[in-house]
Amino acid sequence: TQLLEQSPQFLSIQEGENLTVYCNSSSVFSSLQWYRQEPGEGPVLLVTVVTGGEVKKLKRLTFQFGDARKDSSLHITAAQPGDTGLYLCAAHVPRAAGNKLTFGGGTRVLVKP
Amino acid sequence: NAGVTQTPKFQVLKTGQSMTLQCAQDMNHNSMYWYRQDPGMGLRLIYYSASEGTTDKGEVPNGYNVSRLNKREFSLRLESAAPSQTSVYFCASRMAGRGTGELFFGEGSRLTVL
Numbered sequence: 001t002q003l004l005e006q007s008p009q010f011l012s013i014q015e016g017e018n019l020t021v022y023c024n025s026s027s028v029f030s031s032l033q034w035y036r037q038e039p040g041e042g043p044v045l046l047v048t049v050v051t052g053g054e055v056k057k058l059k060r061l062t063f064q065f066g067d068a069r070k071d072s073s074l075h076i077t078a079a080q081p082g083d084t085g086l087y088l089c090a091a092h093v094p095r096a097a098g099n100k101l102t103f104g105g106g107t108r109v110l111v112k113p
Numbered sequence: 114n115a116g117v118t119q120t121p122k123f124q125v126l127k128t129g130q131s132m133t134l135q136c137a138q139d140m141n142h143n144s145m146y147w148y149r150q151d152p153g154m155g156l157r158l159i160y161y162s163a164s165e166g167t168t169d170k171g172e173v174p175n176g177y178n179v180s181r182l183n184k185r186e187f188s189l190r191l192e193s194a195a196p197s198q199t200s201v202y203f204c205a206s207r208m209a210g211r212g213t214g215e216l217f218f219g220e221g222s223r224l225t226v227l
Contacts, residue, residue, distance in 0.1 A: 103155040
């Protein structure tokens, strides 16, 4: 069982549609990050959220950290083919040595033109 | 703008062979990490080095060893490769002491063990 559960595992939508990806856990986190990974490349950071209830926007992407700091969501408005990729949430476990991040299983998003 | 550089990018091994994956970063980061990525499993931490001179086990350390050669370089060694180690391996680095700091990843090394 993974510490961070992402859903859905796979999402295929048409260009212009909206989508939401979820990241859930039973643990409380001091911060949570979202990364996007494109084929053949390493993940790249999109955003970090640290406060319960926090909402951050990055162009058409909206990130929310749950009030209890156990879950997060990523909403994409009017998706574009360039949004295609693997979306990974990652959380910093409090008091963990080495500043370790634990990752969810990922959500693969395909946006068709 | 090299960032994190991994070599090799691709490798095919036979069961029982050994090999070392090399990683170097030029961002003066203190902490370095090795992850493996398998379908549907996200990224799982193999080993990490919080600072030069220290290494610690992550979630899936069995079958691997690491060396933090200096501040820039962190290598991952497979002493006797097994098919279960077929995966894509990523090296990453970040500034120490920052729980919210960004992880910078290399492009990955795809390893197949036959």
